Amino acid sequence: MSVTAATAPGRPSNTKTSNVITSSSSLNLNSIFDTTSPSGGSGAALVTPAPPRRPLGNGRNTNSSSGARHRPTPGTASTDPLSKSVVVALVEGRGLARGEIGMASFDIRNPELVLAQFPDNRMYTNTLMKLQVLDPHEILLPKTLFEANTMPQLINQLKQDMPSINVTSLPRKLFNENLGIQYVRQLCVPEYSSVETEVVNKYYALSATAALVHYVEVMQNVACTAHSIKVVFSTGEGVARIDSTTMHDLELLTNTVDPRSSVSLFGVLNHAKTPGGLRLLRVNMLQPPCDLDTIVLRQKAVQQILDKMVEKDMALESALPLKVAYSQLRGFYIQMNYTGCIPDLPDKFIKVSVTKTTISFTTDSLVGY
Numbered sequence: 058m059s060v061t062a063a064t065a066p067g068r069p070s071n072t073k074t075s076n077v078i079t080s081s082s083s084l085n086l087n088s089i090f091d092t093t094s095p096s097g098g099s100g101a102a103l104v105t106p107a108p109p110r111r112p113l114g115n116g117r118n119t120n121s122s123s124g125a126r127h128r129p130t131p132g133t134a135s136t137d138p139l140s141k142s143v144v145v146a147l148v149e150g151r152g153l154a155r156g157e158i159g160m161a162s163f164d165i166r167n168p169e170l171v172l173a174q175f176p177d178n179r180m181y182t183n184t185l186m187k188l189q190v191l192d193p194h195e196i197l198l199p200k201t202l203f204e205a206n207t208m209p210q211l212i213n214q215l216k217q218d219m220p221s222i223n224v225t226s227l228p229r230k231l232f233n234e235n236l237g238i239q240y241v242r243q244l245c246v247p248e249y250s251s252v253e254t255e256v257v258n259k260y261y262a263l264s265a266t267a268a269l270v271h272y273v274e275v276m277q278n279v280a281c282t283a284h285s286i287k288v289v290f291s292t293g294e295g296v297a298r299i300d301s302t303t304m305h306d307l308e309l310l311t312n313t314v315d316p317r318s319s320v321s322l323f324g325v326l327n328h329a330k331t332p333g334g335l336r337l338l339r340v341n342m343l344q345p346p347c348d349l350d351t352i353v354l355r356q357k358a359v360q361q362i363l364d365k366m367v368e369k370d371m372a373l374e375s376a377l378p379l380k381v382a383y384s385q386l387r388g389f390y391i392q393m394n395y396t397g398c399i400p401d402l403p404d405k406f407i408k409v410s411v412t413k414t415t416i417s418f419t420t421d422s423l424v425g426y
Contacts, residue, residue, distance in 0.1 A: 142166040142332070144277070145188065146197040146269035148232050148261050158184050159261025161237075161269045162191050165279060167333040170244065170269075172252075173291040174262040181211040185218065186298050190343045193222060197265075197272055200226040218301055231271050237263030240270045244281070245288040255290040262290070295348035309342055363389065377402075382417070390419045 142165045150157035160173040177183045203226050256262055273279045312318040329335035363381045382392045393416045409418040
């Protein structure tokens, strides 16, 4: 894991006035984001990584002597090349707010800014699980953290579980909640503008956002259009959390026998064609929903897909009005309404049962499902 220090160029004053910045607050968007391209109404954003440039100011972006860069070990190798496009900023509360974590993440290839704020324990269990899901390329932390050594457990766990991730220290003054809410207002697409009311009092999430956007602007040299980034606040509710040990034992992402093999749950299910679809699959595998309404809705979606498959593959072929049904006793089976005479059925339909208005049967391909 590489630890680097980044020095910030001049920024607007950090003087705190309130948690909410009025629309008249000065922020030169032309120097931060390229506004030459029109913003998309659907929330799509143009994010173009420009050639890397040297940091502004007097500082240098160099590796520290205490954090040499490591090669990723086979057990922690990334499951796909598209996943390493996320930058995450972290900050922890001080004093009585110790243990309150603010997090902001930005995916350069799938422009989405996600904010989160949550309590954590001394082992930083929740933070590590979220980082496992995000699989970031780089993590941004306040420089004071390294000087005071206030989060040694998190840093040690990162070195152990994610040795390929670069950890960069930024000046503490960049973690400014006033700039954070200002960025949210001016970058968020209109469709998601309600997120402002959710995050306006999330001091640490906004602080992480300010540092993240500044770093993406200056160090990554990424240009975006204004009002074109999907900004969301993640509450972490309604999902199951899987720790890294369970993730490894269940072979969700990597094969325990051969880490380079694609024979894992992720490898078997991965037929995504876009970075956004691939990340959605990964998130739903590592944080599966436990909310009943969400599960039922997805079951209905699967049911509709199966119905369409039957209509396309069997109904058209046999010219019969077929649909798929399910019961705990029989599993998936095919059903057809009829009036009058019972039609002649193809030989591939087996286990036929007849009621007054319906005919139920199955096929060899559906047996056992």
